Amino acid sequence: TQLLEQSPQFLSIQEGENLTVYCNSSSVFSSLQWYRQEPGEGPVLLVTVVTGGEVKKLKRLTFQFGDARKDSSLHITAAQTGDTGLYLCAGAMNYGGSQGNLIFGKGTKLSVKP
Amino acid sequence: KAGVTQTPRYLIKTRGQQVTLSCSPISGHRSVSWYQQTPGQGLQFLFEYFSETQRNKGNFPGRFSGRQFSNSRSEMNVSTLELGDSALYLCASSFLPGAPIGYTFGSGTRLTVV
Numbered sequence: 001t002q003l004l005e006q007s008p009q010f011l012s013i014q015e016g017e018n019l020t021v022y023c024n025s026s027s028v029f030s031s032l033q034w035y036r037q038e039p040g041e042g043p044v045l046l047v048t049v050v051t052g053g054e055v056k057k058l059k060r061l062t063f064q065f066g067d068a069r070k071d072s073s074l075h076i077t078a079a080q081t082g083d084t085g086l087y088l089c090a091g092a093m094n095y096g097g098s099q100g101n102l103i104f105g106k107g108t109k110l111s112v113k114p
Numbered sequence: 115k116a117g118v119t120q121t122p123r124y125l126i127k128t129r130g131q132q133v134t135l136s137c138s139p140i141s142g143h144r145s146v147s148w149y150q151q152t153p154g155q156g157l158q159f160l161f162e163y164f165s166e167t168q169r170n171k172g173n174f175p176g177r178f179s180g181r182q183f184s185n186s187r188s189e190m191n192v193s194t195l196e197l198g199d200s201a202l203y204l205c206a207s208s209f210l211p212g213a214p215i216g217y218t219f220g221s222g223t224r225l226t227v228v
Contacts, residue, residue, distance in 0.1 A: 030214060031214050031215065033213075033216050033217075035219075040221070040222075040224075041221050041222070042118075042204050042206075042219030042220050042221050042222050043157075043204075043217075043219050044219070045216040045217065045218070048214075048215050048216050050214075050215075088156075088157065090157075090217075092212055092213065092214045101147060101159045101162050101170045101172070101212060102147070102159070102212070102213050102217065103159070104149075104156055104157040105156070106155075106156035107156060
């Protein structure tokens with residue numbers, strides 16, 4: 001059973017279009033992180049959200065953490081070819097005061113065509 | 115400051131052999147986690163070390179083991195390699211265990227078992 005479900009799995013769009021990627025779970029997370037990974041490299045942290053309902057903006061990227069801290073979304077405005085990559089969400093769970101390991105979704109593979 | 119360094123970048127091994135992968139975390143980070151990434155399963159947690167102690171272990175067979183040294187550098191070992199062990203092995207470091215505010219990943223070691 002996948003604890004964190006990401007959708008869509010694949011996304012191919014034209015440059016200039018907008019898109020939203022979703023990350024859903026039935027579990028509550030103490031924080032949620034988004035990473036982008038390019039082929040042959042490790043994931044790079046984009047943002048961490050910790051408060052239910054929190055919205056963070058990073059240039060054309062907008063990240064939202066659900067009120068109940070079970071889901072998150074990533075919205076990209078006016079996508080560029082440089083946004084191409086694998087987008088991963090990861091949840092941190094707190095077990096009785098002790099931080100557990102990060103749990104990753106399987107990712108959304110985004111391809112932005114010129 | 116220097117990032118997370120993983121060596122070697124690429125490895126080709128034969129079934130039945132063993133392999134040791136190395137990871138040097140960011141200076142000052144005492145938590146090192148290892149993940150296996152495959153196209154089908156995504157990033158799966160192997161283990162986490164903090165101050166030379168294994169804090170958490172994922173659901174992998176005993177052929178997978180690791181350790182952390184007093185300088186926070188970490189190694190993971192896979193014995194009796196199987197074809198299914200072919201994957202990208204990622205090391206991630208963080209200041210706090212469980213990475214509540216995010217990991218810094220290395221570029222990974224691409225292991226191919228033939």
